[in-house]
Amino acid sequence: HLKSDxxxxxxxxxxxxxxxxxxxxxxxxxxxxxxxxxxxxxxxILDTGKVLICDELENSLHESVISQVTLLDKEEGRVFDxxxxxxxxxxxxxxxxxxxxxxxxxxxxLPYIGxxxxxxxxx
Numbered sequence: 570h571l572k573s574d575x576x577x578x579x580x581x582x583x584x585x586x587x588x589x590x591x592x593x594x595x596x597x598x599x600x601x602x603x604x605x606x607x608x609x610x611x612x613x614i615l616d617t618g619k620v621l622i623c624d625e626l627e628n629s630l631h632e633s634v635i636s637q638v639t640l641l642d643k644e645e646g647r648v649f650d651x652x653x654x655x656x657x658x659x660x661x662x663x664x665x666x667x668x669x670x671x672x673x674x675x676x677x678x679l680p681y682i683g684x685x686x687x688x689x690x691x692x
Contacts, residue, residue: 576601593619605632612639613670615656618649641665641682664690
């Protein structure tokens with residue numbers, strides 16, 4: 570329940586293509602001009618931190634006040650030194666699926682978050 574004037578925009582950035590990739594794919598960029606504004610970045614999972622340093626996002630956030638919230642915080646998998654301002658749950662360094670998270674478009678529909686067995690994605 571928000572009582573202030575809020576605008577929503579969406580960006581879809583991924584470093585996964587079944588398994589983690591070295592490159593980022595920007596599937597959808599933001600449309601709003603957010604320079605100089607208060608911005609809350611909402612993440613499903615914060616693991617490597619790579620998504621938050623992508624060029625498109627950094628360019629858009631110039632002179633903005635940034636806060637970040639994530640449902641899942643995988644600190645053990647962090648490559649870049651960053652922390653979410655708010656996080657729901659700390660999780661181990663494992664590949665998780667369910668509750669919207671997927672592996673090759675599978676398991677997204679699970680009503681819980683579970684750890685995918687390594688033999689499912691390391692073939």
